[in-house]
Amino acid sequence: MTVAASSPPTQAGPDRPRVSASLQGVAYGDRFFKILLTIAALLIPILLAFLLWELWAGSRLAMSKFGFDFIRTSIWDPVAEKFGAFPLIFGTLLSSFLALLIAVPLSLGVAVYLTEFAPKFLRQPVAFVIGLLAAIPSVVYGLWGIFVLIPMLRKTVFPALRAVLGFLPFFHGPIYGPSMLSASVILAIMVMPYVMSVSREVLLAVPNSQREAALGLGATRWEAVITAVVPYARSGIVGAIILGLGRALGETMAVTMLIGNRHEISASLFAPGYTMAAVIANEFSEAATDMHFSALTYVALVLFVLTVLVNAGARLLIWRVARGSAVGSKAL
């Protein structure tokens, strides 16, 4: 359209009708092109709205019967059609929290090392290799977790934890293989590449003058990082962590395979638990009653709302550091 409008007015004379017809063709072409693109772009919000509506419609049955008690009560009995999702929500939050507890120090250490200390030739390859961790399918993590990680943890780490910290209720009681702690460890491994790569990008965006000023005042390199670089990137790093939290909350397969799948809240981290994603994965294809389906869809809705809130918060924080550029979305 702009072309048609800005063409020089030289088409006077006998040629005129033909040329303007071809220009009109151009205008139609442009319009058609724009319509096609608009449809594609519109489809995405429509899909999301549709998704929300389907989840809401699907969970209406459970919503009207249980209301808010759904997220407060703990009995999950498909036979008696009584559903309370509190242990699931608790398990989701606890496993994600533990995963972050393990993953955050590690990934921040790696990110800081790669941006500030590592020799040049190491930076790209190490980031690349850790990025590959993000490419491994969740079900492969689950497989590895069942047959390698759990036996390993059970033989070495768990007994050691119980011996040293056994006086705490968290590390008390019998050691099961599939447990809250095993699931958290695998989650930590899975979340780490995300936190690492986003916080690395945020650290790379810190201007060099920040470092130079600190070094110029006589700080050691570590002091420069901790006093001048990290504080500057603080909100971006927090954003990276929350983004990792969003990943951990919705992670399904590996957790389903490692957490033990028991609708109970236990103080001991060695005991099995359950998460929202895992219960959907396990029970959805076997649900027999409408109420059971509805309750599972309700769980999906709660999970969806939770992750949207978490991700929105993360993005706001990341945008504050790297305004406009899609730092976060590239890493996802």
Place this chain on the structure above:
Amino acid sequence: MNRRVLRRVASNVMVGLMIVAVILAVLPLLLILLNLVAKGASSLSWDFFTKMPAPAGESGGGVANAIVGTLIIVGAASLIGIPVGVGAGIYCAEYPGSRLTWLTRFVADVLNGTPSIVVGVFAWTWIVAHQKHFSALAGSVALAMLMIPMVMRTTEEMIKLVPNSLREAALALGYPRWRTSLAVVVRTTMPGIVTGTLLAVARIAGETAPLLFTALGSQYLSFRLNQPMAALPLTVFTYATGPYEEWHRYAWAAALVLIFVVLVLGVGARLAIGRSQLSSG
């Protein structure tokens, strides 16, 4: 003087801890790859790729149906997801001021963070619940939904790298806008878009959760999109959580095949992106 030494020591200790963190971070990848090869490679054989699964408890057989199923499901998902993703990406890059661009970008970010199992539930309530039976198509739709935001964002970012002067040159030569977009802008960024798309394909090829109650999995070879279909990730899941020793070996082998495909797609795409960015910068 003493304090200075102390500060230097503290600095070195922290760097040492960070190196430990790097080793701990890289270790799982090495372990996983080593274990996959050690436990999976021995079960790989010609039969593994060409035969149907043996009945439970019996030995022999293969996962041919799952390999074919994954190809079909991922192929159908790509057919749905790539045009929408690329189209939306071009829209957002070419009409940056529009309100729809803002909305689409925002929603794509939301979708990107949506757990894949939730998308699976959506595909179930939308398609499976109405059809009253499980179908591979529902699985493809779920995978396409996971794919669209990824493809869209890479397309948009790649197109944004195109200098405006290139657009202006094409327009000045009398190209209409649509031809400028397609023949000049998109064509310049084609390698980037292709690699971004490959990355997205690699990501969804390993997805299991959205297929659990859409494609469901199947013991048989099936080419029909409206029927249940086997898929490699589903095979890994069922075999890994099953009771038989034999199944576990097959789970490792299937996982090895899966990760080989995913890594080849992923590494190839990443290397290509690195190269195209170098050449354009």
